[in-house]
Amino acid sequence: MTSVLEIKDLHVEIEGKEILKGVNLTIKQGEIHAVMGPNGTGKSTLAQAIMGHPSYEVTKGEVLLDGENVLELEVDERAHAGLFLAMQYPSEISGVTNSDFLRSAINASREEGDEINLMQFIKKLDKNMDYLEMDQDMATRYLNEGFSGGEKKRNEILQLMMLEPKFAILDEIDSGLDIDALKIVSKGINELRGPEFGSLIITHYQRLLNYIEPDFVHVMMQGKVVKSGGKELAERLENEGYDWIKEELGIEDETVEAE
Amino acid sequence: MENEFVINKDEILEASKAREESAFLTEKRTEALDKLNSLDMIKPDKTRVSKWDFFTVTDQFVESEAFGSIEELPQVVREVIDIETVENVIIQRNNTEAFVKLSDDLVSQGVIVESIFDAANNHPELLEKYFMTDAVQIDENKLTAYHAALLNGGVFVYVPKNVQVKDPIQMVVLHDDEKASLFNHVLVVADTGAEVTYVENYVTTLESGKGKLNIVSEVIAKDNAKIKYGAVDFLAKALVGYIVRRGVTGNDAVIDWALGLMNDSDVIYDNTTYLMGSGSSSDVKIVHVGRGNQKSNFTTEVIHYGKETTGNILKHGVMKDSASSVFNGIGYIKHGATNSDAQQESRVLMLSPKARGDANPILLIDEDEVVAGHAASAGQVDEIQLFYLMSRGLSRQEAERLVIHGFLAPVVESIPIESVKQLLTAVIEEKIVN
Ligand SMILES: Nc1ncnc2c1ncn2[C@@H]1O[C@H](COP(=O)(O)OP(=O)(O)OP(=O)(O)O)[C@@H](O)[C@H]1O
Numbered sequence: 001m002t003s004v005l006e007i008k009d010l011h012v013e014i015e016g017k018e019i020l021k022g023v024n025l026t027i028k029q030g031e032i033h034a035v036m037g038p039n040g041t042g043k044s045t046l047a048q049a050i051m052g053h054p055s056y057e058v059t060k061g062e063v064l065l066d067g068e069n070v071l072e073l074e075v076d077e078r079a080h081a082g083l084f085l086a087m088q089y090p091s092e093i094s095g096v097t098n099s100d101f102l103r104s105a106i107n108a109s110r111e112e113g114d115e116i117n118l119m120q121f122i123k124k125l126d127k128n129m130d131y132l133e134m135d136q137d138m139a140t141r142y143l144n145e146g147f148s149g150g151e152k153k154r155n156e157i158l159q160l161m162m163l164e165p166k167f168a169i170l171d172e173i174d175s176g177l178d179i180d181a182l183k184i185v186s187k188g189i190n191e192l193r194g195p196e197f198g199s200l201i202i203t204h205y206q207r208l209l210n211y212i213e214p215d216f217v218h219v220m221m222q223g224k225v226v227k228s229g230g231k232e233l234a235e236r237l238e239n240e241g242y243d244w245i246k247e248e249l250g251i252e253d254e255t256v257e258a259e
Numbered sequence: 260m261e262n263e264f265v266i267n268k269d270e271i272l273e274a275s276k277a278r279e280e281s282a283f284l285t286e287k288r289t290e291a292l293d294k295l296n297s298l299d300m301i302k303p304d305k306t307r308v309s310k311w312d313f314f315t316v317t318d319q320f321v322e323s324e325a326f327g328s329i330e331e332l333p334q335v336v337r338e339v340i341d342i343e344t345v346e347n348v349i350i351q352r353n354n355t356e357a358f359v360k361l362s363d364d365l366v367s368q369g370v371i372v373e374s375i376f377d378a379a380n381n382h383p384e385l386l387e388k389y390f391m392t393d394a395v396q397i398d399e400n401k402l403t404a405y406h407a408a409l410l411n412g413g414v415f416v417y418v419p420k421n422v423q424v425k426d427p428i429q430m431v432v433l434h435d436d437e438k439a440s441l442f443n444h445v446l447v448v449a450d451t452g453a454e455v456t457y458v459e460n461y462v463t464t465l466e467s468g469k470g471k472l473n474i475v476s477e478v479i480a481k482d483n484a485k486i487k488y489g490a491v492d493f494l495a496k497a498l499v500g501y502i503v504r505r506g507v508t509g510n511d512a513v514i515d516w517a518l519g520l521m522n523d524s525d526v527i528y529d530n531t532t533y534l535m536g537s538g539s540s541s542d543v544k545i546v547h548v549g550r551g552n553q554k555s556n557f558t559t560e561v562i563h564y565g566k567e568t569t570g571n572i573l574k575h576g577v578m579k580d581s582a583s584s585v586f587n588g589i590g591y592i593k594h595g596a597t598n599s600d601a602q603q604e605s606r607v608l609m610l611s612p613k614a615r616g617d618a619n620p621i622l623l624i625d626e627d628e629v630v631a632g633h634a635a636s637a638g639q640v641d642e643i644q645l646f647y648l649m650s651r652g653l654s655r656q657e658a659e660r661l662v663i664h665g666f667l668a669p670v671v672e673s674i675p676i677e678s679v680k681q682l683l684t685a686v687i688e689e690k691i692v693n
Pocket residue numbers: 014015019037038039040041042043044045046055255256257
């Protein structure tokens with residue numbers, strides 16, 4: 001069965017200020033959606049709210065995964081349901097090794113008695129780290145601690161490849177990556193691409209979309225999706241910027257501050 | 260006056276005689292008993308101890324049965340010993356020396372590991388030179404005097420010149436008699452160029468106790484000597500006490516401490532290192548989990564007298580329930596200790612709104628040419644870290660557990676015996692979950 005993630009009229013506040021003002025989006029497994037938009041227009045807010053970040057309060061709307069409202073679930077239950085968020089700024093956790101963490105995370109979504117065995121785990125970890133051209137010692141280092149910006153991003157993709165969620169939201173996975181790393185990370189995401197994987201990729205640059213060709217492109221302004229199209233929309237944005245959309249829609253201030 | 264006590268001098272001295280203690284120890288007991296009433300009580304900064312009972316001891320000595328072999332050791336003791344590989348271990352059960360195993364190597368190198376009472380008889384010249392002279396004085400305060408007066412256990416470790424002890428020397432104190440009080444004295448001396456790792460563990464099978472704790476450790480590293488001192492205490496509730504662990508370094512000597520202070524009772528801890536010799540150093544790592552209504556005070560001090568000395572204090576505490584702890588860290592650079600370096604870091608993690616943790620870093624500097632620094636923080640578990648871990652599927656409880664383990668890891672990792680490290684991890688686990 002093809003899973004569907006539906007975001008319906010989502011309104012989100014942070015510290016009493018409304019940031020998302022009615023977002024609608026539907027993503028099916030097998031599809032890649034890109035979300036673009038100027039700084040401060042609510043892209044990360046959308047990602048964090050879907051995953052259940054404690055600072056974001058949903059005041060209206062729903063997020064349905066195959067009809068079930070995930071907003072009623074705890075953060076870990078959302079992960080078990082098949083959601084994954086690669087964060088714009090991943091946390092550093094001291095004292096917990098990357099590989100111990102990954103194994104706990106994999107087992108957390110499995111039934112008791114069905115834990116991944118150590119050999120299987122190591123094989124899978126080795127394979128994915130090879131694929132992402134990561135140094136072996138990254139596995140035994142503490143989770144993200146002292147990782148460079150690019151290493152953190154690569155580590156997010158490693159987690160993605162290990163956990164194999166139904167839907168992945170990738171928030172600026174390309175920021176801070178050098179050209180080679182960008183190719184490698186894209187390769188990782190393309191590896192997952194298929195009928196059992198759907199993704200929402202937040203990015204500022206067409207460059208990433210050259211490697212991961214999106215099926216749909218959306219533009220966010222003022223806390224809403226204001227325009228949607230195919231991959232040609234991203235190309236036009238790269239060449240012309242956002243002014244033409246603002247003109248077309250009569251928007252002066254694109255940020256969420258706008259009334 | 261609070262904290263008053265009734266003590267029968269004659270009984271104490273009679274017991275000392277009946278046990279055939281060395282004249283030296285009897286002398287020390289007499290001196291302590293004579294001075295007791297005129298001495299001041301301890302005044303730990305920010306903790307009021309006027310209502311604490313440090314003194315009501317019903318039985319100075321309780322007799323316990325010794326163990327015939329390693330197989331006979333109870334589970335709590337077996338857990339802290341690497342049964343398969345342990346080379347050197349001395350076990351004290353309440354106030355009785357209950358088991359000793361020392362490697363042939365150790366004995367042939369001239370290393371002494373004996374109960375404090377045996378050592379006073381067998382090696383008077385050594386013991387008398389160091390017992391309550393350099394590190395801790397009998398007449399410092401009421402509790403140090405009370406310690407000397409009621410001394411009822413402990414161990415003497417002496418490593419001769421240039422001897423490097425390969426395997427750790429482990430001391431385990433089993434508390435399994437409610438009436439027993441622990442007034443242990445530990446004296447570790449590494450002579451010039453010697454090296455040794457000493458680890459002590461306090462374990463219990465009891466839920467509560469009626470006795471008192473008054474433990475003094477003196478750790479002496481002569482020139483170029485190196486001592487690693489590890490301790491993991493897990494004693495029951497209601498063993499109110501005072502634990503003093505102090506070190507004194509010679510030139511270029513090193514004393515490193517790794518202390519897992521996991522007692523469930525109210526305790527005042529004094530951990531002081533006197534960096535006397537030039538070029539000497541001390542690394543102090545302390546970890547504590549407080550729970551229930553427990554009250555503790557950890558005063559950790561490194562005092563720099565020698566030139567080019569280095570002191571590093573790292574303390575991590577986790578506070579649960581209504582537990583309350585004060586973490587005082589003092590780096591004191593005396594006049595003349597040029598080019599010394601005093602660093603410290605105190606971190607407290609609060610798991611409940613009623614828990615209290617005070618981290619007070621203090622730098623006292625009487626010298627210009629020095630380096631010093633401190634960092635301190637007290638706060639809750641970071642919600643963003645929890646969100647990150649939970650977003651990968653870990654439950655809140657598991658995520659918290661990982662964050663707390665990570666928080667304590669820098670200290671736990673420095674414990675020098677693998678079995679003790681594992682046990683400390685398990686105890687932390689148990690304390691966090693329950
Ligand atoms: N913790 C917060 N407190 C107050 N305002 C916040 C907070 N977090 C986000 N905002 C505001 O919400 C708005 C949207 O932020 P968001 O991070 O969603 O933007 P974005 O589209 O991801 O931007 P960028 O492209 O720069 O990453 C911004 O105006 C931001 O300042």
